[in-house]
Amino acid sequence: MQREEKQLDSALEAIIMRVNDLKTSIAAMIFKLEHEYETLNWPNFLDNFALISGHLTSLSKILGHDKAPNLRNLTVLPLRLSPEKDDDLLRLTEGRIPTFAHDLVPDYLRTKLEPQAEQKMMQLEAKAATVNMDTSHKQLTQYTKVISHVWDIANKAREEWESEAGARATQPPSSNATDTAALLAAVYLGKGLKSDSMQMVQSGVNSVTNSMMVGRPGGQQQTQGQGPMGNQPMGQMNKAPSAIKTNIKAASQIHPYR
Known part of the structure; x- marks a missing residue:
């Protein structure tokens, strides 16, 4: 009898430890589902579920061990029923059962569904x-x-x-954030641009505008001394040099009836 009682005590202690671990895992999982549902991802959920499954497997191994007593042959009987509040019972049940009364015993000591x-x-x-x-x-x-x-x-x-994740991780970057920020600051805010550079850009724009206005019908004519030919008159400014020699005669010399 003493040997069986020792085996029962050790088995109950191991079972209680495994049940407490299982209860802690379930409570942690419920807490994550209620409070961390926005950041909870599927791998973390599977890890918690695997932890619970591992505790259940360990508990099943303890219950199915050869040295473990057959708990089906044992009966739990209440030694004392009282409708008054029991502090020890409240502490053992972590605040869930304040009294061990007649209406609670059938539910907590039920051996059937x-x-x-x-x-x-x-x-x-x-x-x-x-x-x-x-x-x-x-x-x-x-x-x-x-x-x-x-x-x-x-x-x-x-x-x-x-x-795909590995390919994205190994792909070299195609841009530089520092250069992009400097370019945007220069375009929108003029940051980094000096006065000399601005004058050069303005003079380049003026030269392009003047070249576009040359020879335009109805547009403004270019003044003398500003064109690409220097100080030539306006009539000879846009005339291209010709390498072909021509002999122009008066019309009276070639009339057929004289």
Whole structure:
């Protein structure tokens, strides 16, 4: 009896530790879902879910161990029921159960499911019993194919995303932020431009404007001494030199009737 009691105590202590770890993980996950839902991403959610799954697996291993006592053969009985507030019970249950009264004992010491849940489970079991074995195998095979197809799509999308992210990370930059900011400041604010440079730009603009006005019909004529030919008269300013010699005669000399 003493050996069995020691094994029971050690098993209960290990179970309580695992249950506390599981409870802490579930509370942390609920806190993130309620308060950090804007910044919570899918990988962090999967990490929390994997942590909870790991605690459940450890708890199942402890319960299924050979040296662990069979808790199904044990019965929990209340030693004292009181409608008054119990501080020790409140501390042990972390403020959830203030009293251990007659109306709370059936709920907290229940060894079966609640009546509504039990009725729902019976309906599902009856529905599953009416399904033919071949039909169930076909449905299971089809469900497995669908899950495998979705898994392949998710893996392909992840590989494409990782390859695109790696390509973007290895691509050299095509611009310089400092030069771009300096260029924008020079264009919009004139920052970095000296007075000499502005005068050179203004003189270049004036020369281009004067060259465009030369020979324009109806426009302003260029004054003497400002054109590209120096101080030549206006009649000879735009006349191109000719290399062909011509002999112009009067019209009276070539009249056919004289």
